[in-house]
Amino acid sequence: MARETAASALVVDVGDGLFTIPVRTYFQDTDAGGVVYHARYLDFFERCRMEWLRHLGIECRTLASKDGVLFIVRSLEIEYAKPARLDDALVIGLRVEVVGGAQMVVRQQVARDDDILATGRVHLACVAAEGLRPARMPPHLRERISAWLPSATLPERP
Amino acid sequence: MARETAASALVVDVGDGLFTIPVRTYFQDTDAGGVVYHARYLDFFERCRMEWLRHLGIECRTLASKDGVLFIVRSLEIEYAKPARLDDALVIGLRVEVVGGAQMVVRQQVARDDDILATGRVHLACVAAEGLRPARMPPHLRERISAWLPSATLPERP
Amino acid sequence: MARETAASALVVDVGDGLFTIPVRTYFQDTDAGGVVYHARYLDFFERCRMEWLRHLGIECRTLASKDGVLFIVRSLEIEYAKPARLDDALVIGLRVEVVGGAQMVVRQQVARDDDILATGRVHLACVAAEGLRPARMPPHLRERISAWLPSATLPERP
Amino acid sequence: MARETAASALVVDVGDGLFTIPVRTYFQDTDAGGVVYHARYLDFFERCRMEWLRHLGIECRTLASKDGVLFIVRSLEIEYAKPARLDDALVIGLRVEVVGGAQMVVRQQVARDDDILATGRVHLACVAAEGLRPARMPPHLRERISAWLPSATLPERP
Numbered sequence: 001m002a003r004e005t006a007a008s009a010l011v012v013d014v015g016d017g018l019f020t021i022p023v024r025t026y027f028q029d030t031d032a033g034g035v036v037y038h039a040r041y042l043d044f045f046e047r048c049r050m051e052w053l054r055h056l057g058i059e060c061r062t063l064a065s066k067d068g069v070l071f072i073v074r075s076l077e078i079e080y081a082k083p084a085r086l087d088d089a090l091v092i093g094l095r096v097e098v099v100g101g102a103q104m105v106v107r108q109q110v111a112r113d114d115d116i117l118a119t120g121r122v123h124l125a126c127v128a129a130e131g132l133r134p135a136r137m138p139p140h141l142r143e144r145i146s147a148w149l150p151s152a153t154l155p156e157r158p
Numbered sequence: 159m160a161r162e163t164a165a166s167a168l169v170v171d172v173g174d175g176l177f178t179i180p181v182r183t184y185f186q187d188t189d190a191g192g193v194v195y196h197a198r199y200l201d202f203f204e205r206c207r208m209e210w211l212r213h214l215g216i217e218c219r220t221l222a223s224k225d226g227v228l229f230i231v232r233s234l235e236i237e238y239a240k241p242a243r244l245d246d247a248l249v250i251g252l253r254v255e256v257v258g259g260a261q262m263v264v265r266q267q268v269a270r271d272d273d274i275l276a277t278g279r280v281h282l283a284c285v286a287a288e289g290l291r292p293a294r295m296p297p298h299l300r301e302r303i304s305a306w307l308p309s310a311t312l313p314e315r316p
Numbered sequence: 317m318a319r320e321t322a323a324s325a326l327v328v329d330v331g332d333g334l335f336t337i338p339v340r341t342y343f344q345d346t347d348a349g350g351v352v353y354h355a356r357y358l359d360f361f362e363r364c365r366m367e368w369l370r371h372l373g374i375e376c377r378t379l380a381s382k383d384g385v386l387f388i389v390r391s392l393e394i395e396y397a398k399p400a401r402l403d404d405a406l407v408i409g410l411r412v413e414v415v416g417g418a419q420m421v422v423r424q425q426v427a428r429d430d431d432i433l434a435t436g437r438v439h440l441a442c443v444a445a446e447g448l449r450p451a452r453m454p455p456h457l458r459e460r461i462s463a464w465l466p467s468a469t470l471p472e473r474p
Numbered sequence: 475m476a477r478e479t480a481a482s483a484l485v486v487d488v489g490d491g492l493f494t495i496p497v498r499t500y501f502q503d504t505d506a507g508g509v510v511y512h513a514r515y516l517d518f519f520e521r522c523r524m525e526w527l528r529h530l531g532i533e534c535r536t537l538a539s540k541d542g543v544l545f546i547v548r549s550l551e552i553e554y555a556k557p558a559r560l561d562d563a564l565v566i567g568l569r570v571e572v573v574g575g576a577q578m579v580v581r582q583q584v585a586r587d588d589d590i591l592a593t594g595r596v597h598l599a600c601v602a603a604e605g606l607r608p609a610r611m612p613p614h615l616r617e618r619i620s621a622w623l624p625s626a627t628l629p630e631r632p
Contacts (some may be wrong), residue, residue: 027511028205033380035448043186050184072396076393077392077393080391186355190347190402237548342520359500366501366561377560
């Protein structure tokens with residue numbers, strides 16, 4: 001029973017090249033300013049990236065142990081438009097922008113209902129799990145990720 | 159669409175007086191020992207308590223703004239039996255043990271499949287949102303919480 | 317005694333317009349990849365900004381209660397060059413780049429010995445503590461901050 | 475220069491068998507209740523334990539790579555007496571209570587000036603860095619830790 005419940009939480013909304021997961025905010029996410037602490041958005045982004053990979057059939061744990069690689073953040077930028085607050089039901093989104101041999105760039109966002117609260121872009125590098133040197137993505141990984149490129153399916157996603 | 163997706167994540171498994179929520183572990187939850195960092199379990203516990211309150215129709219945000227109270231942790235104890243790891247599908251549980259006029263005690267646990275990874279007990283105090291002095295729980299709050307006491311006979315919790 | 321000890325931790329190294337604080341890394345800062353988790357750098361940046369303000373005689377708590385304003389992050393970018401690891405003695409730095417009526421931009425960095433591990437730029441907005449709408453910086457605040465602009469000629473910063 | 479600055483931050487106050495480190499609170503440590511988030515105290519405790527080990531000449535990184543062991547938290551309890559707030563200068567303390575062949579128990583506390591804000595007890599197990607099975611402490615480690623036992627130096631610390 002518990003297992004089904006856990007599985008059912010991994011509900012995602014995939015439409016129009018946008019992969020999303022729901023995230024609820026708790027006291028742990030907020031700060032004394034009464035809003036969600038700004039660094040916490042990066043945590044939300046990471047949850048979304050990992051659920052997206054899982055949606056593609058890729059577990060980071062397995063990626064490290066079987067393929068010997070993992071993704072690390074090379075750089076990121078984020079813009080905060082409106083604050084998220086305690087008890088908010090957020091939707092964290094991801095779109096693939098660029099896929100290279102050993103890296104990719106994704107655009108991410110935090111939304112609440114029809115409001116976009118924050119947008120970001122994250123540059124990820126594929127590295128060897130041991131030593132963290134740049135490593136080419138295993139073909140099965142690159143293939144599945146590339147299917148999410150806007151050019152792959154859609155002529156004009158901005 | 160996004161709203162429904164968010165709502166569907168708040169799936170819980172209520173049976174036998176145990177309220178549970180699913181939690182997935184990400185890099186943000188782990189440490190260099192390769193396991194989930196021990197303090198993070200308290201975050202998981204808090205998520206479960208807040209979802210349980212929401213399940214009872216209580217939002218902490220509203221509790222503070224309308225009733226002028228909030229819960230703070232007075233004390234807690236936790237025992238770690240087995241480590242949680244990256245990519246684990248955990249189930250966080252809660253049972254009510256004691257309910258008083260201005261406090262309550264809940265038992266909490268972290269499970270993975272049939273393994274109980276950690277168990278804890280959290281003593282919460284109801285306090286005024288301004289000043290944090292002890293405050294009696296509003297009757298509507300105490301009533302809903304008390305219904306979860308093991309001694310309470312509950313023929314039809316959904 | 318305790319008070320002196322606490323005070324002595326607020327040792328900073330101010331030279332060449334670069335304000336720095338030391339930060340040690342613990343298990344809580346690392347992830348299962350064996351390195352410091354990427355979002356944690358934003359926490360280090362925030363610690364540095366708050367110690368810099370304190371160095372200028374400004375406490376955020378007082379700023380909110382007396383002047384009714386606080387700073388929020390409007391946007392930020394960060395580039396990760398080399399990973400920080402467990403037990404690292406890091407030095408977090410800050411330089412002021414732009415100061416406006418209701419905002420400022422600072423450059424920040426994470427260093428270990430002579431290595432720059434990460435560099436970032438943080439755009440901060442001054443907002444009303446209630447409601448978070450843009451607010452002009454109190455003159456005493458803007459003055460002290462502006463003294464750190466590179467164009468400002470400062471014969472004797474203490 | 476940066477190195478000296480970093481080193482000078484590791485100032486500790488050792489007296490009467492109590493090892494302490496200073497910790498400042500930032501927005502990242504607080505929550506929307508306006509106080510330091512309860513789980514964050516465990517982070518403060520961990521910082522104190524690691525600085526205490528470092529004070530004994532032990533780095534966790536080296537302990538794992540050379541001796542092949544690390545400490546994990548087996549259980550803990552914490553009592554919160556008064557809330558810590560933004561910008562507080564806290565002093566985190568540690569006393570050794572029990573040292574066994576593969577475990578130890580420490581008492582920890584959070585103080586602000588003459589107020590004890592929280593007290594806790596943490597039971598730590600020494601485990602193999604690979605596999606996390608219980609492992610005997612290396613003699614050099616146990617010896618240095620045991621020197622901090624109250625019986626070692628002081629007849630009646632409570």
